[in-house]
Amino acid sequence: MEFELTWKSVVITILLILALIFPLFADEFLVSILMQAYLWAFLAMSWDVIGGYGGQFSLGHAAFIALGAYTSTILLENYGVSPWIGMWAAGLVAGAAGALVGVASLRLRGPFFALGTIAFAELVKLLLLYFKGITGGPLGILITKSGPEYMLFESQAHYYYLMFALMIAGLLFLKWFETSKFGIGLVAIREDEEAAEGVGINVYRTKIIGAAISAFLTGIGGTIYAQWIHFIRPDIIVKLEYSTQIAAIDVVGGAGTPYGGLIGALILVPLSLYLNAIFGGMIAGLSLILYGVVLLVVVVMVPGGIYGLVRRKWLGRKKGGE
């Protein structure tokens, strides 16, 4: 046991060091790919709170990215509030919207909930387009400020470290969350709502808070995403593809586990970006086909995701989740 612990910590330390020195020897393109993988990993981990641990299959998380991105960007461009502060406001706005989705989850089950969240995200997109005065409508908002105090950096390497820190924070949060009283309560509700209620868990409160936490984190991710692309517009930020990609990454990696989001993102994001870079110019769409195939194959062949498979096969432990 002691040996395994040491072995594990050595591997983790090596991986951490490799990740930290990666931008020093890799080219900008590779750095950018890994950076985006971290961002999506964080978003997938945020989704995991309600989607994996809570078992509420949301397909509307792009709405929270958008609410976060718009909140901090409007604060930045109209009031000069730095996104380092604005991201907390972004989280709160997204979290409040998440609480609404949590209320919906009390009435809607399974696919009904999923479809409701899709409609919710579409509604958010339409409202962002409609209220042109605040959001810039279809033209969006260009971020004109620059400098690290505004979370705007010159090189991809800086963003790399930002996303890395974000991803690590997400990972540590989930590790804490899954053993917290609240997290255990949420999992109990996922497994059997009536039984959870029976042992004194407040289903109503837990579901709403769970959805709010998930949306809060996603909103912060939205701010950071906006700061990275310097530009937000409803049709490029509230995409259904984003909602589904977040869920797909987590499910492929292993939903309801701290590492699922990271594993899924490290596989799917580089795959799609790399294929896009190779084939994008020639055959638009080829990268997406492989993406679709990977999604299909993993969901059909590997229930529990890749982390679940790894745990079963190599670590010989019982499958968690499901």
Add this chain to the structure above:
Amino acid sequence: MVEFSAYTQLLVSYAILGGVYGLTALGLSLIWGVMKAVNWAHGDFLMVGMYTAFWTVTLFGIDPYIAAIVAFILLGLLGMVTHVIAIEPVVEKPGGHEATLLTTLGISVILESLALILWSPSPRSFQNVYKSTYIEVFGIRTSVAEAIAFTVSIVAIVAVDQFLKRVRLGKAIRAVSQNPVGARVVGIDVPRIRLMTFGLGVALAGMAGVLVATFYPNIRPLAGYVWDIASYVVVIFAGLGTIYGVIFAGIIIGVTEGLGTIVFSNAFRQILVYVVFLTVLLLRPQGLFGKALRRV
């Protein structure tokens, strides 16, 4: 008076569109009713139906309504293949309903990308006499293509209902939908029924695609998306698993869109639809015409 008739014209156009929404939603509703699967690629099958119309009409110069039969058969087969790959392996597992959402999402991505590679993103359309001929009833003008699309939608919905009530296979489909375990006990081959139902649902989407293509100017790889959302709105509105509900719900959604355009603005139209949709979903999750919802 001029304004009034213009409004009536608009509402009728949207009601007709709503009827076609009903047909697109019918396949989804069937698939849901029988196997509780969410077919996220439904709009993409519709898109393939549109291209089937485009190619059969432009390559062979035959009537678009014969293309509807071609699409029905072709998409029926494609639906069965999809079922074997994406639905049957997961549908009975725990969490299978959500899994079908993801596997069909994979299918959706694959279909859209293939269409992009094969047919490029630029929109196409084909000329047909039905689109350019108009009929006028009580001062309301509509193209023959739209009138036929609406009529065929209603006929198809009645036909599916009769099929489910009278034909042996249809009865078996109903049995599986009502009680899969009981159906298996009395000797119904449940996986086979699921396969047939999925094939039928997709075939109906293909047919709807052809009907849409006869009057809709934009045949493009991502065209399914709009219809996808519309069909889901209709299906939930009607109550998943209802047959006649979809046509009423389709028309209601169509008219709501029309009213939204008149009272507010074109931009507000869709907002109104989603607000109505979410309200119905939250207040009456079983849909307007559905019976009490079984817990999923």
